[in-house]
Amino acid sequence: MKIAIYGREFSDATLPYVQQVFDNLEKHDADLFIYEKFAHFIKGKVKHQKKESTFKHYKELKGVVDVMLSLGGDGTLLDTVSLIRDSNIPIIGINLGRLGFLASINKDDIPAAIESLVHKEYTIDSRHLLKVESDTPLFGDENFALNDITIHRRDNSAMMIIHAYLNGEFLNSYWADGLIVATPTGSTAYSLSCGGPIVFPLSENFVITPISPHNLNVRPVVISDTYKLTFELEGRSSKFLLSCDSRTEVIDNHLKFSVSKADFQINLIRLKNESYLSTLRNKMLWGIDRRNY
Missing domain, CATH: 3.40.50.10330 (Probable inorganic polyphosphate/atp-NAD kinase; domain 1)
Structure with a gap:
């Protein structure tokens, strides 16, 4: 072998x-x-x-x-x-x-x-991934994530406002420290620690989990992985952080980007x-x- x-x-x-x-x-x-x-x-x-x-x-x-x-x-x-x-x-x-x-x-x-x-x-356990896309290239040819794609504050303590759209329709404006979009694989990682649900593999869903939201009635939501999410950012800072798993880039607040299901899967081995x-x-x-x- x-x-x-x-x-x-x-x-x-x-x-x-x-x-x-x-x-x-x-x-x-x-x-x-x-x-x-x-x-x-x-x-x-x-x-x-x-x-x-x-x-x-x-x-x-x-x-x-x-x-x-x-x-x-x-x-x-x-x-x-x-x-x-x-x-x-x-x-x-x-x-x-x-x-x-x-x-x-x-x-x-x-x-x-x-x-x-x-x-x-052993058996093969196939897992879906996320990808992030923008008119400005992000993460080169590594614009995918197995666990989650996360939007963070960067250089001050003020909350950020994340305007989210689902297939072009307005979903919500998140006043928060950040936002996590997690796969079922990533539902047991950062999203879980922020109050998100556990989602089983092959559920064909994504989880949107706010990080310390200002509005307490804003809760994590589970959506179909066929949807395309689009984000616009607002806040006192001109720079924010965007992460694909452990890879992070600094982005401008005027950048508009989308998150959707990647075109390939990762195969995990289960004994x-x-x-x-x-x-x-x-x-x-x-x-x-x-x-x-």
């Missing part, structure tokens, strides 16, 4: 788990393609006998590798989306961080997870003992009440 590996810099405490990943991949004679910056970082730290290849760009992976392996937390896995794009290469994440909702493989399960992976004992409900229960303590134990 040909496996691409992406990771960020990590602490010495994480090194034994990364070494375990490479040991198990070597045991199964996997051909490795390591992200170039990560390969430089682990050189001299992680021991592996089989010579690996390196890559810098997603075009080097398309049609070449079978799986993308993300080593880190959910943020690291979101980084891999920019490397995978529309190549349909499935992604699996080994959680070396804290929560690990997307990177769902625990550190203690590395040997069993890799064995299931190389024997292709046989995994499901969305089991992840909710295990990672978010879904329905657990300490009084019952």
Whole structure:
């Protein structure tokens, strides 16, 4: 099996788990393609006998590798989306961080997870993405997000006003610190912490969640992912922030932009003992009440 590996810099405490990943991949004679910056970082730290290849760009992976392996937390896995794009290469994440909702493989399960992976004992969980478009190019060719697209204040404490339109019809003017447009995948991330609902994958919806709205009767809403949202910004500041997952750009207050469903999906790998409900229960303590134990 040909496996691409992406990771960020990590602490010495994480090194034994990364070494375990490479040991198990070597045991199964996997051909490795390591992200170039990560390969430089682990050189001299992680021991592996089989010579690996390196890559810098997603075009080097398309049609070449079978799986993308993300080593880190959910943020690291979101980084891999920019490397995978529309190549349909499935992604699996080994959680070396804290929560690990997307990177769902625990550190203690590395040997069993890799064995299931190389024997292709898994299912594919396809997820929709968002894209942002404007007359002024934003984010280059990485104008998509798996979790959410978010509008933030930038350089003062004053609220901003976000005028939102749904398929051209006025939806609302949000007086708030910002606004989140989340996919079902992102409904358990920033949107959830701001009071948004949990939306199951494949629900074909988006969530619009205001961040600290001034009007308390303004609540998160769920809309069909066939809709196109358009935004205009107003406020004391002339600059605001726009984020696609972990990527952020500064935008002018006169910029008009739209958010809609992207033209491709991302494929997440789910091992046989995994499901969305089991992840909710295990990672978010879904329905657990300490009084019952």
